[in-house]
Amino acid sequence: MRGLRRGTLKFKVGPFVARIGTTYPLLQQDFLDIYEGYPLAAPEDFVHFNLKVGPVSLLRRWFRPKVIADGGFVASPFVPLPGDLAILALEMGLNWQVGTKSDQFLIFHSGVVAKDFEPSATGEVRPSRAVLMAGQSGAGKSTLTAGLAYNGWRLFSDEFALMDTSDLQLYPYPRPISLKNQSIEVMVERLGEEVFSRPYLDTPKGTIRYLKAPGDSLRNGDRPARLDLVVFPEYSPGAPAQVAEFEGAEAFAMLRGASVNCDRLGQAAFDAISDLTGRCKFFHLQYDTLDMAMRMVEDLMEEAA
Amino acid sequence: MKGLPADLKTLLVAPHMAGGWSAERWSRVAYLAQAAGVLTRISVDLTEAGKRTGLPQGLEGCLLSAERNGARNQVRLSWEMDRIKRVFWDRDIKIVLLKGAAYLAGDIPCTRGRLSSDMDILVAKDELAGVEATLLDAGWVSAKEIQGDAEDYDDLYYRRWMHELPPLVHEGRGTVIDVHHTILPPTGRVTADGSELLELAVPVESLAATEVEAANDPAERSRQGYYVLCDTDMLLHSTVHLFQDGEIRGGLRDLVDQRDMIAHFADRPGFWDRLIARAEYLGLGRPLFYSLRYAEALLDAPVPEPALKASQRFAPPLPVRLLMDLLVPRALTPTYLFDSNRVVNFAGELLYMRSHWLRMPPVMLARHLAIKAWRRAGGTKTA
Known part of the structure; x- marks a missing residue:
């Protein structure tokens, strides 16, 4: 204090x-x-x-x-x-x-969570593997990020994905997750009151409550992950679940669109996004409930592995 | 005279001496450098001096970020020069680059790591209307219009009393261009005749070794065909901008520019005699006096003794000089966010008032401030 x-x-x-x-x-x-x-x-x-x-x-x-x-x-x-x-x-x-002011990183406006793995029996360390969730604000990336972060994944960020362009590693940026309006109720019901801040009423974005970053994400804040999966979730109530893979130029354009500072990085950003386009799997997700979306991400990560 | 914070000065004038500092010292000086707009330059210099190793954890990222920013800024500036030239391709018109664009095109040392927000050009006064019309025709629009705030007073103020057109913004790129016809407002205590400056302006020199190289280098292509002010005038313009027209507060970067120009031009034959004579002739002696005085005192600029002496003839009366010695170093010095900055703010305020005082006659100033105040009370934005 x-x-x-x-x-x-x-x-x-x-x-x-x-x-x-x-x-x-x-x-x-x-x-x-x-x-x-x-x-x-x-x-x-x-x-x-x-x-x-x-x-x-x-x-x-x-x-x-x-x-x-x-x-x-x-x-x-x-x-x-x-x-x-x-x-x-x-x-x-x-x-x-x-x-x-962080152009040492290529930054994407997105949520990121990662899976950590125990060292294998032979003592071999397996790198953590991340999924990046991008898309329009209101598409539900904060809620999805929050759901995964409290369910077996490590929170990297609900705001910015920080990528080192020299080795394409993602770095954690674990901040309190700001949840808005209806999503507050959904998450409080799941996670309980004690991990939330008090409500902030009448903000420019309606009511906000901050979901605290889980302890393991803070303790492991210096452990990077490799990016394998990029999803663009879209919350559409009542619609059937849908997963649509895409690649190539579309993947490049979508990823570039999610970037905050690629024009400031120039060539380094172009090369990084090109490499990621070739290496990661890209999906549009349409989902109805949070559980459905979380299961989709789990499955896609299994497949991408 | 109060000097700059020691570490900041070391980084600005002797980067090879930097190092062995605690993280706390680096954090503080990096903040100051960023606040003064010189962090990119410092990053470039540290690389050059081979001082980018053994730094505290996390600093390297900060320097890399600054460097990337600078590189991109120069590409943008270069491209903007290219685009503007294209607009005037069929016109026989002398376009003189000013400030950041001029340093880049003329390869003046202060261009390294320098961030320029706007593009500034100087043209003859009777070309002004034509240049504006051409730019408006080619995709530039009035900045005021974009803000949805086409208040007549601001526009009128610029056109009647200023040395430049109201800023123009390119619709597609969002870049800003200031078109000047001279370097000081015609209403000020000191004025400058733009045609004198245009007359001595020099074509940008090619930096390429061969013609083939020149044709293949985009930066080289973008600078060809432009003019820059001659050496004495380039320095004088910067001094005028800082000490006559500007408010000094936050102007450390300009003084750094001047220091680099001084060092760069110092060895040219007869430079110092020409400089003093030119300042005398153009009536810009006072700002030159301040520039040489403070660039030497704060940034160890290599001003030869005879030149310092000669510039004494432009000095203000002693009480003014003493007051300026008190205020200027404080107003130029950034303060760390968590340190008290009351003295600095006060010095800054006084110099801000001075800048208005120098800009226009008292009656006009009163009217201008009254209009601004009235509009502020009414909640409208002003220039």
Whole structure:
């Protein structure tokens, strides 16, 4: 708590270290609740992102509180939010910095989970294998990511897939999963209240509750995985389940469309996406229930193996 | 005079001396470098100096990110030069590149790792209307229109009182071009005659060894046919931009540009005499004085003693100089997000007021600020 107030709190999210400060008591509480269990950075770790969240003015600390994130950059798109939604300012502030200033990675806007394997009897270490879930917002990737992350898969991210273009490994970016509106109910019923934040009402995206990142995803935040499977899920109530494989140019175009920063990386991104197009399996998924979607992903991963 | 933070200065002027620092020091200086817009340059220099090993965990990624960003920025700038040239292919018109595009085309050392947001060009005043019409015809639109905020005042303000057209944005690429007819607003305390600058502008020199090479290199093709300001004017323009027209706050990158130009041009025969004479002739002595003074004091720019002495004739009265010595280094210095920056902010505010003061006569300034304030109260956006 003291570190947070003084802005000396440094914690790790996958390959990144973020330094956070806020003097706003409500945000301190919310943050410590949602980020419980995150590894703290060691003194020898470089800090990638700095973020302060505070009231827009002294008046707005007490009277109709408004807070805003400050990463120290002139051209940042941060907008003031009501004091009660301070955690959103922090989440959006951090995501914006990662999304715009991490071009060491090829970033996809997607959910990612991975299967870890025990070392084989001969002691051979098997690499973790990841599935990337992309698609329009509202297609249900957060819900699907959340479902898998609490059911035998390791959470990498619900927001960004971070790919090292030199070896095509995916790196974890385990953040609280923001669930919206109807999906909250579905997931609370499955997982219970205790893994959720309090509800945030009347956000720009409706009601939000944060699902905490599972402990194993935080403890293994430095273990990469290889990407084998790319799915574009689509939630369509009442429709029959459908799996449609695609490949080649379509796969390239879909993957490229999911990328946040491929134009900033240029050649490195083009080569990486080309390689992935040849190596991964790509599917459109149409699903009705979460269980159905999860089973589809399990099966497809079995096949891809 | 207060200097730059020591580590930042080391990275800017002697990157080969960097290293052996704790992660805490690197984190802080990387933040400052990013805030000042010089992180990419520093990354490039560290690579050059063979200093990219043995760094704290995680820093390498940050530097790689900065480098990729810079590389892409230069490709974009080069391509933009190519596209703009194409628009004017059948016109006999002298287009002078300014700032980032000029450094890139002229291969001035400060182009390495330099991020440019906009493209700036200078044309003769009587070509202005034609150039604007041609660009509008070829896919550029007024930036204000795009924001859905075609307020007459801003447009009028630019056209009547500024040294450039309102910014134009390319519809397809989203890139911005500023078309200038001179380098200072005609309303300011100090003005500059654009035609003087155009007259001495020089064609961009080919960097390719052979004609075949030139024809096959896209960057080379994109720069051919353009002009850049002559050496003295190129430096003077940057000094004017920082110390006369701009607000100084956040302008460390410009001072770094000036330092590189000083070092690059210093050995050209007669450069310093020409520079002083040219500043005198164009009436741009004061900003040159500041530039040489602070580039030397803060960034160890190699300004020869006689040149420093000669520039003294452009110095402001002593009280002003003392005040500037107090404010400028503070306003140029970025502060770490978690450090108190009250002094810096105050220095920045004062210099911001100064920049407006220099831009227009008092009555006009009062009117301008009144209109802006009135509009802000009404909730509308201003330039």
